[in-house]
Amino acid sequence: MGALLEGTVVLATGGFFDVDTGEAVIRTRMRGRLKHRKRKTDLCVIGDRVRLSLVPDEEGGDFAGVLEEVLPRRTVFSRRHPGPGGRFKEDVLVANLDQLLIVFAFRDPPMHARLLDRFLVIAEHNRIEATLVGNKVDQLVPEQKALLARYADLGYPVHYVSAATGEGIDALSACFAGRISALTGPSGAGKSSLLNALDPSLGLRVGATSDRHGKGRHTTRVASLHRVAGGYVADTPGIRELGAWNLPEEELDRCFVEMRPFLGGCTFRDCRHLHEPGCAVKAAVDQGAVSSERYESYVRMLLDDER
Ligand SMILES: Nc1nc2c(ncn2[C@@H]2O[C@H](COP(=O)(O)OP(=O)(O)OP(=O)(O)O)[C@@H](O)[C@H]2O)c(=O)[nH]1
Ligand SMILES: [Mg+2]
Ligand SMILES: [Zn+2]
Numbered sequence: 252m253g254a255l256l257e258g259t260v261v262l263a264t265g266g267f268f269d270v271d272t273g274e275a276v277i278r279t280r281m282r283g284r285l286k287h288r289k290r291k292t293d294l295c296v297i298g299d300r301v302r303l304s305l306v307p308d309e310e311g312g313d314f315a316g317v318l319e320e321v322l323p324r325r326t327v328f329s330r331r332h333p334g335p336g337g338r339f340k341e342d343v344l345v346a347n348l349d350q351l352l353i354v355f356a357f358r359d360p361p362m363h364a365r366l367l368d369r370f371l372v373i374a375e376h377n378r379i380e381a382t383l384v385g386n387k388v389d390q391l392v393p394e395q396k397a398l399l400a401r402y403a404d405l406g407y408p409v410h411y412v413s414a415a416t417g418e419g420i421d422a423l424s425a426c427f428a429g430r431i432s433a434l435t436g437p438s439g440a441g442k443s444s445l446l447n448a449l450d451p452s453l454g455l456r457v458g459a460t461s462d463r464h465g466k467g468r469h470t471t472r473v474a475s476l477h478r479v480a481g482g483y484v485a486d487t488p489g490i491r492e493l494g495a496w497n498l499p500e501e502e503l504d505r506c507f508v509e510m511r512p513f514l515g516g517c518t519f520r521d522c523r524h525l526h527e528p529g530c531a532v533k534a535a536v537d538q539g540a541v542s543s544e545r546y547e548s549y550v551r552m553l554l555d556d557e558r
Contacts, residue, residue, distance in 0.1 A: 255302040255319060259431075259483065260346075261476040263296055268318050270303055271476075279303050279316030291340055292329075295321050297476045297485055298346035298431050326377050328433055331494035341496040344474060345433045345485050350380045350426065354436035354445065355399075356387040362395045363437065368507075368548035369493045370435060371407070375506040376498050382408045382426065384434075386441040389413040401542065405509055414444035424449050428481035433474075438489025443471050446486050449479050455486060500553060504532065507549050509541050523553060 258272035268279045279301075285294065295301065300322040305314040328348045332340040353370045355362045367383070374381035385399045388411045396411070403409040408426075412419030423445070426432070434442040443455040458470030474487040504510050504524060510532055518529025524546075535541040 255304055257300065257302050257322075259476070260295060260297050260299045260301055261483070262473070264473045268295055268301070270301055270316065270318070271478075272303075277303065277305075277316040279318040281318045285318070285321070293341065293343040296343045296346050297474055298348060298483070299324065300347065326379050328373065328377060328379060328435070329496045330373065330490075331496045333494075344435070344487055345431070345476075347431055348377075348379050348433055348485075349430035350382060350432040352382050352384050352426075352432055352434045354384045354386055354434050354440045354442050355395075356390075356437075356440040357385060357392045357395050358387065358390045360437055360439050361392075362398060364398060364544060365548055365551065366437065366490075366493065367402075368545065369495070369552065371402075372498070372503065372506040372552065373493065373495050375508065376495060376502065382410065384410045384412060384423065384436075384445070386412055386414060386445060388418055389416050412445065414441050414448040417448060420445075420448050424480040427479055427484055431476070431483045431485070433485035433487055435487050435490055437491065438470070440489070442489070443486050446477060446479065446484060449484075450477070453477055453479075495552075503549065503553055507541075507545060509545065510535070510549070513541070525550065525553070 256272050258270040260268050261271045261276065262269040266280060268281065270277050270279055281295065295318065301318055302320040303316045303318050306317055308315045324346045326348050327343050328345045328351060329341050329343040332342040351370065351374045353367060355367065371381055383399055383402050385396065399409050410419055410423050412423055434445060436442060444457045446453055447455050447457065456470055471486055471488045474485055476483045476485050501521065504514055513531040513535045516531030517527065519527050522530050524530050524532040532541065536543055536546045
């Protein structure tokens with residue numbers, strides 16, 4: 252066996268892993284001994300750095316890639332596995348992610364502040380930079396623009412863009428160079444459309460939002476990494492269920508950035524900021540320093556077993 256090659260997994264589907272070594276994209280299968288390790292997390296996903304070897308194909312002639320080793324992850328964008336039994340398994344959507352672009356549409360489908368807050372909690376918990384993208388600005392809804400503006404006040408970058416008209420696309424493309432980013436958000440928000448607008452040669456499939464009633468109407472089904480504007484960008488399927496994986500209750504408050512300045516000030520060290528006396532967070536809500544909407548998101552996530 253020759254020297255091992257190293258690369259980034261750009262597609263993981265049906266037991267195959269496509270690995271970009273910088274010189275070529277090589278389709279690999281996983282070495283058997285890797286597969287049999289029992290784990291609570293996904294073994295190999297897009298964004299993973301891996302080592303692979305080239306072995307002669309069974310028919311002779313060509314070489315086939317064998318995935319030998321998955322290197323430790325710097326970060327993960329993950330959630331609890333959706334569905335029954337999910338609390339026991341982590342669903343890693345992208346490994347080694349630097350930046351999460353949370354895409355919502357104006358009007359169709361409507362924005363969803365609670366889901367937005369869940370994305371932000373997952374980004375904060377995993378120390379991934381979060382950027383908000385309001386797509387379909389050609390169908391602007393003023394109240395929804397005001398909603399996004401409140402997140403800009405919290406310090407999150409916000410882009411107003413339209414995949415349809417091209418508005419804001421150049422400014423958006425400036426944030427990808429040299430890093431791994433992912434577009435996430437509800438189905439129909441226009442994630443694939445945005446990637447096509449950033450690079451028309453990608454030719455990703457987009458679907459009409461009217462086709463999406465009920466379950467399983469996602470146009471994008473498999474997450475994949477693309478080279479866009481000097482970096483890697485993942486297109487991911489739309490997300491409806493988003494429980495954070497491995498987020499202890501006492502760490503939830505830190506994931507709401509505007510609560511941080513108040514966290515040392517509660518009377519009780521283990522204050523959950525619900526009904527405890529002398530709670531500095533509740534006082535901040537009363538004074539308007541923390542919005543009641545965001546506080547409500549905090550309470551819901553705290554009490555929600557699906558956290
Ligand atoms: N008016 C308008 N429509 C848009 C815009 N961007 C996307 N769309 C439309 O929105 C619909 C959904 O777009 P997709 O790109 O498939 O959405 P997605 O977020 O990738 O959806 P999933 O793959 O299911 O998660 C399509 O009909 C697009 O043509 C935009 O900026 N303006
Ligand atoms: Mg899509
Ligand atoms: Zn408190």
